[in-house]
Amino acid sequence: MSIVETRSLGLYQVIKVQDDQAPEVRPGQFHMLSATVGWGGEGGGRPWLARAISFLSSDGNGGIEFLVDGIGPGTRQLALLKQGDQLDLVGPLGNGFPELAASEETTPCLVAGGIGIAPILALSQQLALAGTEHDLILGFRNAEFADAAAAWPDATVATDDGSVGEQGTVMAPLARALDAGPRTVYACGPPLMLEAVRSRCEESDTPAWFALEAPMACGFGACFGCAVETKNGIVRLCVDGPVISGSVLAGITSTGRVDGQ
């Protein structure tokens, strides 16, 4: 599939592909992405397997956007792709965020940290189109990363160093939202943040949904590599997730990350 546009969003890179046959993608779903040419090239022969990347947005006419944070050989190579380059895509995969029943008297509260903004912004766009009021809380390390938030003027932004928005983590704005009335939380971000959000929601009996990450080799249930522990046993995150209800999570830990993030 051809890349029709790329642009930077803060330190992240947006990649847009055009697929007229594309099935509808739901926020929280993902694709497995690899470059058609040159994949497997960087030092050490990686990346070799495709990489899981969340759906960011669609233009309704077959144009789909992804947001990439170049943290390793795979995402770095994806971030270097240019208009006209070919991308191999498998998807959409995974369950996506559950739809909120119209009858529910709760306000969606969307919380994201770092590259976790991708599925959360997708959900925010969907809710906005449906005219559903919601909170949007985005946390970043610093101003460089937070540039991405400029495109969402209604968002409450927090940065670790206070250079943009309020200083601190997403937890303070989250607490204010939870105090303001009944909320259903939708969150994606680094495991440490997600665990803080999870335990806060558990304390206040707030329903919460988490878009989790796990190392994935296939993305469609073939390898059993993306195991995540839940109260109902180990599940394959790619087919039983990536969105998991807080009610079945005893805790969110990082697995398969060198940096423990």
Place this chain on the structure above:
Amino acid sequence: MSVNFCGIELAHPVVNSSGTFDPLAARRAFGDAAFTNFPFSAHVTKTITVAARQGNRPPRLWEAPTSLINSIGLPNKGIERWLAEDYPQLRELPVPLIVNVMGFDTDELIQLVGAVAQLADVVAIELNVSCPNVETGTIIGSDPDECSRTVNAVRGLTTLPLIVKLTPNATDPAAVALAAQEAGADAISMINTLRGLALDPTTLEPWLGGGTGGVSGPAVKAVALAQTASVCAAVSIPIIGMGGIDSGHAAREFLAAGATLVAVGTASFTDPTAGSRISAELGAMTAH
């Protein structure tokens, strides 16, 4: 391109390798096309054990140049729930079903083979004696006498073809294959994954939850091809060759080494339709 394997007519020689393609999950991800356009000429199930298994704790994957090291640990729902929940759906596949089982002792294996042999839509049984993640598997599959005893224990239970899946982690796979043939095995499949170790780049401790793991993918192809050729020379029963096959050309190499069928594993991970592509490439090559 159709091929006869142990009396079973298959549309082409490309099947999936055990534990690398789950048709039920693929149907959830891709819809009914995953069934109707099934990429393989037969489906080999993931290894089924008597008791349900959660598998190894994460992380379970390590990526290396053109290879994957996995420590999955044979997660499966156990034979009872597989019979009740999965088999009724898998029999709807448009291709024959080969069931892969593993017993942790002879009694378990007898129980598994006995149960699977009753199923109307199963055409063959594959015995996993080779998984590197579970200690007993390594022992049986690397020792001719052990292997012979294992095949003997279940040979009388079924008239279905018995396929013995060999481990490459053995001094002399041909001797093990020969022992399996003499004990009444109808076919050999090989290779399972090669034992490998990945270290966390910062701590230099084992990365994988299971300690060591199994290496698969194109990096193991040369080893697999050499072992396939030596086993094919030693036995007269048919061979399912596998290990790193990701193209029609690679499939053709295993057939040239003497294999009757080839299996595709890790290549399906990046391309769910790899089986169809490889059989088409193979067809185009052999047509000339």
